[in-house]
Amino acid sequence: MAKKIYINNTARAFVFGGTMLLPGSNAVDEIDASKFPQLAALMEDGCIEETDDAVKAVQKANTQKAVNDIENESPNDESVKKAAKKRKGQLDAIDKAAREAADKAKAEKEAEE
Secondary structure (H helix, E strand, C coil): CCCCEEEEEECCCCECCEEEEECEEEECCCCCCCHHHHHHHHHHHHCCCEECCHHHHHHCCCHHHHHHHHHCCCCHHHHHHHHHHHHHHHHHHHHHHHHHHHHHHHHHHHHHH
């Protein structure tokens, strides 16, 4: 079954039944808006958008899983593959910087003790 791509343009997660939309892009089963009227309101306000633009979705993805899920929906699209590779590199750099900052903070705390 093909997934729908929703982009959560906020800094908070939304849950619709068993589906959670994290900030950034999400490739999930289609959400039945008739069961979740707040989804329509959030979409009208621009907080959540549904898109078929996989490249845009990859660029707004905040997790490796989201990038992979979106990339898997367009396995033969070279522009999506290229965008996914670039975004994965960006996310790897963010993860590395976060690990280094955590390690530095831990080392400083241990030095104080």
